[in-house]
Amino acid sequence: MIHTELRGVYAGYGGEDVLRGIDARLPRGGVTALVGSNGAGKSTLLAVLAGTLRPRAGEVSGPSRPRPAFVLQRSAVPDTLPLTVRDTVSMGRWAHRGPWRPLARHDRTVVERSMERVGITGLAGRQLGELSGGQRQRVLIAQGLAQEADLLLLDEPSAGLDREAREQIARVLASLGGQVTVVHATHFSDEAAEADHRLVLDQGRVVGSGSPEATAPSAGGVPSVR
Template sequence: MHSSRVVVRLGEVCVDIDGHRALDGVDLDVRAGALSAVVGANGSGKSTLVSVLAGLRAPTSGTVEMRPGTAIALVPQHTADTARLPLTVADLVSMGRWRERGAFRPLRRSDRERVAEAIDAVGLRPYSSRPLGALSGGQRQRAFVGQALAQDADLLLLDEPTSGLDDASRRAAASALRVAADRGAAVVVVTHDLRELGEVDDVVTLAAGRIVGAPTAYDTRGRRGRNVSSVEG
């Protein structure tokens, strides 16, 4: 990689799933400190792209270059089944520190402070001791975003984290993702509506597995988000 700001680079990535080409010749640089929105119709390859970036799916052809030592946090789409988890909000977000501390070691003061910051970032402080089953679907989704934030990951991947959320939850989640990017993380978010994210830096539009030109997008800081086929670092 020629730029220290590039966290992961895709080169001519193709992915075939059950005889269907889900991604077709995708070139993409994901940059540290940038909030990137991935948009497109259902079946356009958005979730497949996230899976490749997360290292969960190997490309059929092409290259994936990840900056050495990159820590990845993934927030997939969640269902009502998450309400059955026997955890409080604080328990769930604390699990975000396991990568650094291990699952069975007590959290340090610094870990507890990071967990509290993540809970605050998604606006769930009043609910930190509540079980997930006592929360609304939007609040549970925000708790999972909080868990990802608590990981302090270099690459934060989220698949429609604001889908179905009420306005308050949507604003809280979007604000937290903006903060994560401003702190230096590379944040990639699949969304059906750019307006739900507010401030974005890059826009990746997929159609039939290929990156295409996108409608004009802008962020709330008054500058245009860049439509990208390959973002130079």
């Protein structure tokens, strides 16, 4: 089953195309890794999927309801923000409830479930600034899950993390498959290998698509990933 299909998508900034004729299908309930060298267009494609960048041409079919959840990068969240883990995840409910409004019982259940799914329940009362980078990134993934979108988008969630934290993030993403459709941009081949599906971009075009094995660099000429 396909969640979203892109056909002949062109998009960019200030009249310059970055994406140049993207054809792609994202499997529903699967984890898709977007790979490709710097500037290949991964973040731009995520912006198109998020609906924040309108394609100049082409079609994106099957947009999710409610709107997709775009997971923040942990570097976007200042260390000094006086928020607990639970507060941060609760902010994911704002899309439904409005900012700073009291949460209803259902919202609180969703928040607790989202924390459980990424293994941070034990950290719920901790301040965000006290956490390791990997823990903080998992909090932000839980915030995305709390939005209850059926499409979760992540731009390099493991950037700057050590191998162990990266493996943990990869395991969390893999565990979400089946429940939510996940698309994440990554530069790490181990993270991409954990995905169900890989989309390889080069200069705004898809140059490989399929299972991680079929699109691995050794399987035939696609750009290598770090």
